[in-house]
Amino acid sequence: MSRPRTRTGALAAALVAVLAGALTGCGASEPVEAPATVAPAGEGRTQYPLVLDNCGQQVVVDAPPQRVASLDQGSTEILLSLGLADRVVGTASWTDPVLPELAEAGASVPRLADNAPTYEVLLGADPDFVTASFGRHFAEGGVTTRERLAETGVDSYLSPTDCEGSTSINGGGTRTRPVTVEAVYQEVHELAEVFDVADRGDALVARLQQRAAAATEGMDLSGTTVAFWFADTSTPYIAGGFGAPALLTAPTGLQNAFADRPEDWNATGWETVVAAQPDVLVLGDLQRDRFSGDRLDDKTAFLAADPLTSTMDAVQHQRYIALHGAEMNPSIRFVDGLEKVRAWYDEHRDEL
Known part of the structure; x- marks a missing residue:
């Protein structure tokens, strides 16, 4: 994917276009106060530009994202577990309270909507990166398409648990094989690489593996x-x-x-x-x-x-x-x- 380099101008134009006809549609979502941009902080392991093959789309990340919006609880809890709360400018689509050990970090993250936010609410958070657990958010009739985000210079990422090749299961596809735990671990590792916190991703996967082994032993x-x-x-x-x-x-x-x-x-x-x-x-x-x-x-x-x-x-x-x-x-x-x-x-x- 070739990303526009004039993200601010493109995003401002997109906001004007969608807000002009959508002011009444935002009433069901909570207002979002965008936090200040934080300085890059990483481990230096990721080599940028980072190129990922993500559900059939090429994602090119030039630098660690500073303002990520997550459209699902699962994706948000990965970001929080990686210590990235200060970069999460919005979350949505929750079924349950945040994990207790993440409650303090999660308290600072604005809730864009309890379910899926509108496109204008998402843009109002001014993200430079958008993640999702389920492809329905990126499908026609969902929050927005990945192509539309790219036009405003915003990269996107879909969980590998929702993908078979280039097909998004919750975006209209059908599984031909069971989802595996390796896909969960892949998501952790890839998001950690995107944000240049690969060591944290390794540690999180190791903890999950240890807990899973202990839970199933015997x-x-x-x-x-x-x-x-x-x-x-x-x-x-x-x-x-x-x-x-x-x-x-x-x-x-x-x-x-x-x-x-x-x-x-x-x-x-x-x-x-x-x-x-x-x-x-x-x-x-x-x-x-x-x-x-x-x-x-x-x-x-x-x-x-x-x-x-x-x-x-x-x-x-x-x-x-x-x-x-x-x-x-x-x-x-x-x-x-x-x-x-x-x-x-x-x-x-x-x-x-």
Whole structure:
């Protein structure tokens, strides 16, 4: 990608164009006070210009970005874990509170929107780099396209967990193979390289690997079937076999009852879920109220009261594993999910 060198002028022109007709559309998003630009700070390992092949697009980074906007919780928590809070000028699309160990750093980051921001709100944060976990933000009808950002001199990055070659899964593609933990680690390493903090990326991946190994040591849930319910009581979103829950099934031996479905999340009828009779239900405990049944208490109450779901053996014996939404998405929080599966396993192993 060839980047324009007159970013300030191009960005100002873009702001004038979009704000002229979009002032009323910004009301649902919180106002953003842009923090001051910080001076470059890095380890000197990255050689610029850095060229990345990112989901089929060439990204050329001339220097460490100073004003990054992150469109998803998963991407933001990586940036915070890399010690880059002073460079994050905006975040969006959250299902849960920030990780406790990142709360202090995250408190200084402006929230552009609870869900996806508008294009004008994103530009109002004046980013020089934009990251996303899910390609829907960069698709037509999303926040903006990567090409449009490039026209204003703004580089962009999409998580490898959302890509197969040049295809964005959440941008309209379909997986042909399960997402892997290596894609999560690739995202950490590449973002660390972009910001010239490669040593921090190495250390973060090492910590994640150690925690994942400890969580899964000696655990064998082979033969135990599971269904992952993210949200919605009327038409539940149930995980297919290729999305982020594969990061939890592959190392534990759990068998996804819907492993043959390639979609990350399927809008499924309860009749189908009940017919599958999974041994265990993984329930999303989303700390938001976007869909009916986002929160754990709403899910368990529904399962117990509904005439159909209440017949399930997993419901009658309350074989539930509660995970935050962020732990059911492809992010560094997969390891928190593994640790919760381990805690459940240690408590219930004699019943399996």
